[in-house]
Amino acid sequence: MDCVRRKVSSVADQRLTARAREIVTAARALVEEAGPEALTMRSLADRLGIKAPSLYKHFPDKAAVEVELIAQQLAGAAEACEAAEARAPGSLAALADAYRAHALAHPHLYRLGTERPLPRHALPPGLEERAAAPLLRACGGEVERARAVWAFAHGMVILEIHGRFPEGVGLGEAWKTGVAALEGSAGERP
Amino acid sequence: MDCVRRKVSSVADQRLTARAREIVTAARALVEEAGPEALTMRSLADRLGIKAPSLYKHFPDKAAVEVELIAQQLAGAAEACEAAEARAPGSLAALADAYRAHALAHPHLYRLGTERPLPRHALPPGLEERAAAPLLRACGGEVERARAVWAFAHGMVILEIHGRFPEGVGLGEAWKTGVAALEGSAGERP
DNA sequence: GTCTATACCCGGATAGAC
DNA sequence: GTCTATCCGGGTATAGAC
Secondary structure: OHHHHOOHHHHHHHOOOHHHHHHHHHHHHHHHHHOHHHOOHHHHHHHHOOOHHHHOOOOOOHHHHHHHHHHHHHHHHHHHHHHHHHHOOOOHHHHHHHHHHHHHHOHHHHHHHHOOOOOHHHOOOOHHHHHHHHHHHHOOOOHHHHHHHHHHHHHHHHHHHOOOOOOOOOOHHHHHHHHHHHHHOOOOOO | OOOOOOOOOOOHHHHOOHHHHHHHHHHHHHHHHHOHHHOOHHHHHHHHOOOHHHHHHOOOOHHHHHHHHHHHHHHHHHHHHHHHHHHOOOOHHHHHHHHHHHHHHOHHHHHHHHOOOOOHHHOOOOHHHHHHHHHHHHOOOOHHHHHHHHHHHHHHHHHHHOOOOOOOOOOHHHHHHHHHHHHHOOOOOO
């Protein structure tokens, strides 16, 4: 159980040298500040005070750096959801709140981790499942409902990030409405 | 400046000259085949058998071309939803099916139209509202519920497009579960 | 309305010296 | 581990001839 609950990000980090970890930290800051498009080998090197070619002594290519960031995003979301679960076991609303808060606290990283196919082969084993587990538990193991809730939450978050809702509208009510509906339907489709 | 923009009329295409319409058609084909990233002024010109600088006689810049595609995506989704509404008035399930089918039939165009802030100022007036109207009607005018349903539908579509669900899983049940839950909650939060 | 030529920027990545 | 020098490709956009 300790093994399951241990921070996967630290597991991922252990695959890296100390210097590589510093590079990833800089890359993350870059993405969080200016978006995934702003992450270039040159800008990353600049932030570290070195030249771009030096980065290739630590990572084979840019994709390898991005994989680390995607893993961090996934692990961060997993942690946030696990914490919410610990605070309010079984509460879909608490889970949704935590997911929303975490995503909106790191919108650019969220985009990086979610708007492209997952590099599953390169991620720490079990990370994807770990991120999904709290929601699945809150849905009493109903996989289909968990997927529906995930889609709702992701849709709300990503539409808000992209400014797709009319300007200035509060979204709290839409979240409540959606969560209540999806929570209330438990077991109605056995 | 030959990039004449004619007066806005009910049909989006009529805002453009004949040649400009051909260019947009080529741009759309490019995007639908290879994704939004593949749309460059060079590749667009190549497909038309002309050189890139010639495009600037018809459009002021690349963003103007993209705006036309985004408008087409929005209009296409609106048409699909209006047709579903005509076939099955008031049915959220029919609307969801139509939305899903249209999006998955043009996944790259859907991404272009949805994964960035809407260029509202440049779109045909009323288009955004028109696209939202069928869903709002199906929700009996409950705006918050309409937003929740939209988020759910968009989440399902975009997660599928990006290959985020486990490989090979059927998503029909998740759609049914979500729609049923959001449909069943009508009026429960007055 | 199309062309050529070009300016100017950006990107990822490699070779080889230190 | 970092550097310099470079390669190679790509992108948006403009000027001016025809």
